[in-house]
Amino acid sequence: MKKNAFYAQSGGVTSVINASACGVIDAVLNNSDKIGTLYAGRNGILGALHEELIDVRQLSTEQIAQIRQTPGGAFGSCRFKLKSGPQYDAMYRRIIDVFKAHDIGYFFYNGGGDSQDTADKIATFSRDMGYPIVSIGVPKTIDNDLPFTDSCPGFGSVAKYVAISTLEASLDVASMAESSTKVFILEVMGRHTGWIAASAGLIKQVDADPPHIILFPERVFDEQAFCDRVAYAVKNYGYCTIVTSEGIRNSEGAFLSERGTTDSFGHKQLGGVAPVLAQLIQEKLGYKYHWAVSDYLQRAARHIASGTDTEQAYALGQHAVALALSGKNACMPIVVRDSDKPYRWHLSDVPLSTVANQERPLPDNYIDDTGFAITPACLDYLSPLIQGEAYPTYTNGLPNYARIPFTCVEAKLPKWKQS
């Protein structure tokens, strides 16, 4: 008898995670002879724990197309880690019970490294419980720090947004610099790795071009070297564009964004590294500055998503279903790069057990000797990932993004209480 499938979104969302969702949805609908229905978890794996299941058969073809071009997690995501250890056993059992109650035999988990670990445990736990689930991961993270896959869905679109935004703001400050603002600082995501900040380097052709400084978490922040370089750029190019990762640290290992600022009431001031750098420049060099923190805007910017990224996100979702139907289990589809120029890639897969709890920082040969710029090797890697403009459709001047009020199927089990 045909089994049903369950799909869940996990962790920080991206502008293309819904493209992966639609890859899974379309592949399941196209294989209705082998898989029953597909349920999406409301708010990710919490939807399994709370037995809040969205039957995707309620979606029209038009709605699926609309979800595919919508940023964020259409079904809801969550930050909820299912780790190892006996205190989590009850949760795994609950998830398997819910799957059993709804005749679910396939689990597709769309997330980063931690989620792949959870998916792996679901495969093991369900087998041990005598109700074996086919558990397949679908990669997702704007941080691009998953191992094995050449790139992660979500990253290429952030890279494109950051490169374009840095170029645009640099054209702005360059035209004002003679008599006004001389330094522009853009803070981007990346607490542990500098992939996103590195992507700003895509706009640099010659030394005079922005960005003049990129700050990577992979390098210790050197205040003097930084100030020298800002002064050099302003003197030689008229202005200085800085792109900083949120996670840069000083030589004591402390985040610059947690410099311990307090307001006039003595409260600790929380927030960005950009204003900290701005203040440093103000004090040491006296230049007029502007700073921006793009935060969620960068990872939700579906309006300027990368063609490569949206294509791969969808393809990986489809491939996850193909893997399940081919008899594979506890694995994750990945992108394998065949060549940079022309850019060629194909899909493959790796065991979930090898993916979890690994981190992929920028390779040493992607950061140049100054520590403030990327190398040609990094450029060759990044460039294919931002190709193509996957514009959404528009109505009345605004993107046609899905805002669908889903209903969940009727629960069959008692309510779940976290013990």
Added chain:
Amino acid sequence: MKKNAFYAQSGGVTSVINASACGVIDAVLNNSDKIGTLYAGRNGILGALHEELIDVRQLSTEQIAQIRQTPGGAFGSCRFKLKSGPQYDAMYRRIIDVFKAHDIGYFFYNGGGDSQDTADKIATFSRDMGYPIVSIGVPKTIDNDLPFTDSCPGFGSVAKYVAISTLEASLDVASMAESSTKVFILEVMGRHTGWIAASAGLIKQVDADPPHIILFPERVFDEQAFCDRVAYAVKNYGYCTIVTSEGIRNSEGAFLSERGTTDSFGHKQLGGVAPVLAQLIQEKLGYKYHWAVSDYLQRAARHIASGTDTEQAYALGQHAVALALSGKNACMPIVVRDSDKPYRWHLSDVPLSTVANQERPLPDNYIDDTGFAITPACLDYLSPLIQGEAYPTYTNGLPNYARIPFTCVEAKLPKWKQS
């Protein structure tokens, strides 16, 4: 004998000020029987003072098309006020001397209210000096606070960027809110007027839709009412999206962004209102938050410029030349709205003397009774301004923006020294 023309960009630049420049350029080139060459000032009016003149005949048709789709000021802008008073007389005389030396009889000044005042004085001064210049303003300001014109070039594109960014970030936070971030704050420009913040209201269809709170400089910031509304949104809609103008003030008239925060060394912390609001929410309500400051990104976002805005920016540049050739002087072309639905507009003009030193805040009937949202009347006004996506062309995944190293014509006068 044919006179030459001079064009200068002034003040904070926009994503479409170069479209206005190209309107002027194309109109001058198309009237080569009436006007000689067009010089653009390097770094705005400073280019006239320093006699740094860029002859636009060095530009190819392809370069002009590229400049037209490039954000920032292609020829450079400046923050440099030429006010009234005898201490400025020498500067006005210097500008007229430079114009005389290069046989310039037409002056097109692309800027906000202060610049229109300067353009007016150039007309008067040159006439008094016996070398009458035809002086025409071209409106420009993202703040949309110029009087008479229905809207200002630059504003529609910022409005579109802010509306789309707010929608995208809201879809992101909505999908995370169950277990993580519940409040998202976007800080936008607007020190004295709330036009830009108001544009986020374009994405709201029903009460549950974002933005749940808009903060306008036209309303005093009420901490209690604000916190109550944040809590209401989180309780009823699961999350809260806030869009704040940078220039909101408390009941004492102090900017919230200058709350007097100091770092651990006792230095005054400079910067945004978004982190101040985030901290308030953290202290009073305890919700997890994210904040973004879009700063230059919003006014440079040519990649998602409004079709209406780019069209009007270009048309106003062209009309400025037409006005000059029709014998008008000391005036500024404006957009007059004929109807909201369908949106119809035509060009007209007003005397420069009436434009200067006026400010146009949001009308009272554009902000609703709560003080946190816009009215249907405001929506009717804003909606036409964001219609159409004026995408730039792309090469290799990045917009084809102009980065042209201009050369200036040979100086004919001694160097200028500010007395």
